[in-house]
Amino acid sequence: MLENMGRHALSACRVVGQATLLFTDAVISLRYIFTKRSRKEVLIQLFVSGIKSLGVISVVAVFTGMILALQTGIELRKFNQEVYIGTAVMVSMLREMGPFMTGLILAACVGSSMAAQLGTMTVSEEIDALEIMSIDPVRFLVMPRLVAMAIMTPFLSFYMSMMGVLGGGVVGATQLGVSFSAYLANAERHAEVKDLYVGLFKAFLFGLIITTVSCHEGLSTTQGAVGVGMATRRSVIVSFLLILIVGYYITRLFYIS
Amino acid sequence: MIEFKNVTKILNGNAILNDMSFDVRKGEVFVIVGPSGVGKSVTLKHMVRLMTPDKGQVRVGDEMVSEATGAGLEKIRSRFGYLFQGGALLAWLTILENVALPLRERTDMNDEEILAKAREMLRLVGLENDEEKYPAEVSGGMKKRAGLARAIVGNPEIVLYDEPTSGLDPVSSRTIDSLIDRLKRELGVTSVVVTHDLHSALSIGTRIAMLHGGKVAEISTPAEFVNSSNEEVRSFLEASFITKAGIWERNLK
Numbered sequence: 022m023l024e025n026m027g028r029h030a031l032s033a034c035r036v037v038g039q040a041t042l043l044f045t046d047a048v049i050s051l052r053y054i055f056t057k058r059s060r061k062e063v064l065i066q067l068f069v070s071g072i073k074s075l076g077v078i079s080v081v082a083v084f085t086g087m088i089l090a091l092q093t094g095i096e097l098r099k100f101n102q103e104v105y106i107g108t109a110v111m112v113s114m115l116r117e118m119g120p121f122m123t124g125l126i127l128a129a130c131v132g133s134s135m136a137a138q139l140g141t142m143t144v145s146e147e148i149d150a151l152e153i154m155s156i157d158p159v160r161f162l163v164m165p166r167l168v169a170m171a172i173m174t175p176f177l178s179f180y181m182s183m184m185g186v187l188g189g190g191v192v193g194a195t196q197l198g199v200s201f202s203a204y205l206a207n208a209e210r211h212a213e214v215k216d217l218y219v220g221l222f223k224a225f226l227f228g229l230i231i232t233t234v235s236c237h238e239g240l241s242t243t244q245g246a247v248g249v250g251m252a253t254r255r256s257v258i259v260s261f262l263l264i265l266i267v268g269y270y271i272t273r274l275f276y277i278s
Numbered sequence: 279m280i281e282f283k284n285v286t287k288i289l290n291g292n293a294i295l296n297d298m299s300f301d302v303r304k305g306e307v308f309v310i311v312g313p314s315g316v317g318k319s320v321t322l323k324h325m326v327r328l329m330t331p332d333k334g335q336v337r338v339g340d341e342m343v344s345e346a347t348g349a350g351l352e353k354i355r356s357r358f359g360y361l362f363q364g365g366a367l368l369a370w371l372t373i374l375e376n377v378a379l380p381l382r383e384r385t386d387m388n389d390e391e392i393l394a395k396a397r398e399m400l401r402l403v404g405l406e407n408d409e410e411k412y413p414a415e416v417s418g419g420m421k422k423r424a425g426l427a428r429a430i431v432g433n434p435e436i437v438l439y440d441e442p443t444s445g446l447d448p449v450s451s452r453t454i455d456s457l458i459d460r461l462k463r464e465l466g467v468t469s470v471v472v473t474h475d476l477h478s479a480l481s482i483g484t485r486i487a488m489l490h491g492g493k494v495a496e497i498s499t500p501a502e503f504v505n506s507s508n509e510e511v512r513s514f515l516e517a518s519f520i521t522k523a524g525i526w527e528r529n530l531k
Contacts, residue, residue: 153355153359156383
């Protein structure tokens with residue numbers, strides 16, 4: 022049993038090392054970001070990771086805000102404090118729910134698609150073909166995705182937070198008897214700039230994590246179609262876990278000193 | 279031109295290549311045949327360091343490819359073109375963009391020159407009317423021909439072919455064979471072809487190597503190969519219904 026645990030630990034260390042190297046390579050490749058091809062690829066990836074995810078993010082954001090408002094409103098009503106749902110929704114969305122939900126959605130939608138695409142390219146020898154042509158797969162495929170996700174995840178996180186606040190306001194006005202203007206005034210008064218930048222920083226890190234994990238899983242794919250499926254599944258699971266763990270530690274770092 | 283010296287490669291505990299040695303001469307079509315899983319594609323991948331030997335050396339000219347890294351490896355790889363089994367075309371690029379890709383990424387040519395050269399290669403492989411199609415829209419044979427156009431667009435000294443005729447109809451197979459032959463005759467390109475197709479091997483090969491048990495069981499000219507007394511070669515020939523006469527007859531003379 023000990024031998025098995027040791028083998029798993031070694032294998033996990035190897036994967037972490039490989040993923041870190043991949044991330045470092047992608048960062049080093051940033052010096053090619055202003056080439057015509059890289060700029061075009063970044064724009065494509067911005068569209069894929071951002072615009073194509075807007076629909077699902079909007080729906081999830083509105084309903085997350087509505088649920089938050091309803092749950093906190095029900096409790097606050099017991100103390101006649103339901104006017105404070107604005108603060109509760111705004112602070113939770115900016116600090117935690119915005120980046121967290123955005124991270125999960127992007128890991129499931131964009132990260133899985135990255136892992137599947139790069140995995141299919143690996144098993145169909147397209148990555149080998151790039152290497153033979155002396156085209157660095159990290160510069161050609163990973164770096165543009167990393168840049169696009171680093172830009173788009175904070176933007177989407179902010180968008181999600183605002184949509185969530187909007188959803189909360191609708192519930193406040195229709196279910197809890199809190200006028201929209203009072204809700205917004207309350208939300209604005211108690212939210213701090215720190216809540217905004219910590220949330221955006223978290224989202225930025227989540228974007229880097231999702232891309233690194235997904236691209237690493239895709240590029241390490243073996244065993245044909247089955248391997249592509251396994252890589253896609255692993256990319257989503259590992260991204261989810263890392264988003265939770267990193268999210269916790271970032272909150273602790275900024276709010277408990 | 280390419281030299282394998284005592285190369286051993288172990289995959290999943292099996293010695294796929296076992297102390298293998300041979301050389302490929304400049305300007306020849308060197309064909310590697312053998313049953314499935316014997317290490318033909320693995321051998322090919324060692325020539326461009328897509329795989330690294332566990333023991334032994336692989337040389338290309340004066341350069342040690344098995345130890346090359348970074349710019350040195352890039353320089354060696356720039357001498358090669360590689361036709362992969364399935365073509366390995368990038369799915370989101372058109373056939374024309376796929377063929378133009380190595381020139382875009384590796385040369386200082388302008389757009390016009392790149393497209394003209396890519397179109398010339400597509401004409402050579404008979405795909406001039408399909409340049410705007412995506413890989414998913416064309417047949418397996420067309421993908422291979424497009425892959426071949428991409429492999430030779432950079433005027434390589436050496437072209438490696440991994441199963442160039444597998445899964446193709448006889449007419450498309452002969453088209454690929456004649457292209458390989460033409461590259462040798464007209465441009466002096468050195469070719470290494472991995473194939474199951476003995477008809478093709480005997481038609482285009484300058485020398486044929488038969489792999490067995492991780493080693494080279496025999497290297498001979500097509501004429502010697504057909505008359506070989508080597509047990510592995512004989513059973514391979516018989517399984518392919520090869521007699522001394524056939525479409526490769528011209529090459530045997």
